Amino acid sequence: MKLLLTSAGITNPSIHSALEGLLGKPVAEASALCIPTAILPFPxxxxxxxxxxSGATANPMTELGWKSLGVLDLTALPSIKREYWVDAVQQADALLVYGGDVxxxxxxxRESGLADLLPSLHDxxxxxxxxxxMVTAPVYGETYDDPQAPFVIQEGLGLVDFAVLPHLNHRNHPESSAAKVERMAAEVPVPTYGMDDQTAITVRDGVMAVISEGHWQRFPS
Known part of the structure; x- marks a missing residue:
């Protein structure tokens, strides 16, 4: 599987070019499935x-001009025939996994079965x-606004060998200040990449690269 891990979507030409490089074709010739599940627990x-x-967020993704778009809600998958949704996933060029509650x-x-399928999706x-x-890491740290709250250190999917912390130093995300990310990264047993909303990471054939028109920082484990 090829990965494009963003903080806030396809926010600049460099990240857009990286997306099309991974797809191997223009977005206009590619199909995608949108996964909004992580946002559902929020008010x-x-x-x-x-x-x-509908492409009405500040996270450019669905409005990029895809050839076709579908919706895959992970909470529904255990209740429908596996072959139906597996076929849809296998036919898609891209899976667009939205943010929210990691x-x-x-x-x-895991409960949907998608985690088990992902490693077989080579293209x-x-x-x-x-x-x-964030969920692609072997282990990730979750941060909260309350400075007294402990970090949540959780097992991820292990699709990559590092952790990601988005929205680095964003004024609307005080939980992602560099100082707080550094303290959290010390508790995560893999390197953590803090990245702002103009930064992304690509992974292809096990090789990762940082794509950025903004700022990012690597925090050792």
């Missing part, structure tokens, strides 16, 4: 999911936004 989650699907997303990646591009990127 107003159903409305935020619709905004993502712990909830990790749970449903598919996994595109993560925020929590959708």
């Amino acid at each position: 107003g989650g159903p409305f935020m999911a619709y905004r993502f699907l 712990v909830y997303l990790s749970r449903w990646m 598919t591009v996994y595109v993560g936004i925020s929590a959708g990127s």
